[in-house]
Amino acid sequence: MTRVNLITGFLGSGKTTTLRHLLANKPDGEKWAVLVNEFGEVGIDGALLAETGAVLKEIPGGCMCCVNGLPMQVGLNMLLKQSKPDRLLIEPTGLGHPKQILDMLSASVYEPWIDLRATLCLLDPRQLLDERVVDNENFRDQLAAADIIIANKQDRWDDASRQALLNFQQQSASGRTLVTTQHGEIDAALLDTPRRNLRELPHPAHHHHSTAPSRLSALKPDDNMPWRRALNEGQGYYACGWVFNGDTVFDTIGLLEWARLAPVSRVKGVMRIAEGMVSINRQGADFHIETRSTEPPDSRIELIDDARADWNILQTSLLKLRLHYQG
Template sequence: MTKVNLITGFLGSGKTTLLLQLLKKKPAHENWAILVNEFGEIGIDGALLRAGGATLKEIPGGCMCCVNGLPMQVGLNSLLQQHKPDRLLIEPTGLGHPKQLLKLLSSDVYADWLQLNATLTLLDPRQLADEQILSDENFRDQLTAADVIVASKADRWVPEDHTRLAQWQQQQVQVRPLVTAHWGDIPLTLLDHPRDPATTLPDARHHHHHPDRSGFAALKLDGPTRWRRAVNQGQGYFSCGWLFDADTEFDGEGVQAWLAELPIERVKGRLRTPQGVLTLNRQGDDVQITLQDESVTDSRIELIHREQTDWNRLQSQLLKFRLT
């Protein structure tokens, strides 16, 4: 029987970083799998997790949490039948609602296949200062569905963040474990924390979204499939992503300067530069950029924003930083 955990959290809460840290602690004799769903069509998290030592299945550009989430069921069944993992970690999009997914995982269909353990929900206390995030249905319901709260990104907190977290915890009716994570590092034993089946999960009023396939009409090719673009929208958010071939390199300094001025809420990417792979991670004003000496098969970047955006203009800016 496969042990299963849902790893949830709003956009930018640090889910991928936490998964990478968990993979470092994976017992050598265990077979792990990860099922990851992203709001955007390009798929950044999968590229980051692929080398972590677990079987990876991606469901980009759609909501695995919806009641008609056939791609989720197909991906889940494929993992269970072909790889028979000892442990399965599921990372829904930060805009996903957990109810339908938890209902599916605990259904009779999977009773002989899955042991559903605790849902771990990441909360960056800095999000508690953002009224738009606080009023977001998915943000609230993800926390309601949690069996364990992981207060993430403690390495970046200021004293006010500690205060907000303490005040938020005092206001909670549910009593659940709360652990603090620096750089996504949590005890591996949390994955075996039991799920509370008595937790009442709220209904999602508008959790279902579909990729905006009309965006593919604007799909552009530069030469023989050198790059492509894909867009998506739903849950009050819009996304646009670009995928470049393995021969394309970027001006790293130019991209970093562009990122600092970019009027976009959420940015994730991995871009090849002459100096190495530039990893970009931005949530609001919180920007993390690293340069790694490694080899990747392509470059990709995804932008997510609350408002419809002139993607063509931003695309023109990005393409100016190509070196090849």
């Protein structure tokens, strides 16, 4: 039987960083798997988690949390039956509602297969000061569904965010475990906490997602097209992502400035530069870059915002930063 945890959290709360930390500290001899879903189409988290040694299954385009849940079911069944992991960590998109996933995991058909443990929700307390985030039903219900709330990015808090967290803890998190940390550094033993939060969540409003065919394989660059672009929208947010072939190398300083100054709230990518590979993670003004020892077969970057940006202008400036490429 596979132990299963749902790892939720709104955009930029630190879910992928937390997953990387947990996977780096998993018990020796255990086989872990990750089922990951992103709002956008190009699958950045898969590239970031590829070097962890876990069995990885990606679901593109924010469809894990949709009512029909078919991509989620297919991915879940494949991992359980083919890989038979000791533990499965499920990371839905930061814009996803947890109800359908928890209902599915709790269904009788999965009782012989999984042992559903605690749901963890990542929270950047600064989000509690942002009305656009607080008013989002998915943000509220992710927190409401959690057994354990991980107040992350402690190194970035100010007095206002500390007070907002204290108010939230007193008003909404009473009786539940709240852990404070930074860089997603939590004790893996938290994953074995039993699931006790069985509150009934409201049915989420139906949200539109792009209906265009969207599969990671279809976005693979080829000899005729050295890069591809994919769009998605839903729940009041818009995403645009690009995938470049492995021969494309970007100017380091120019790329980082492009990512830092892009007029969007969220930037995430794994890109090839002259010095090797760099991961880019920007949430608002928080900008984190990290060089990588392993090199994925391509480069990919995605932008998300609650307003539709001029993707063509951003694309033109990004393409000008290519130092050399083939195709």
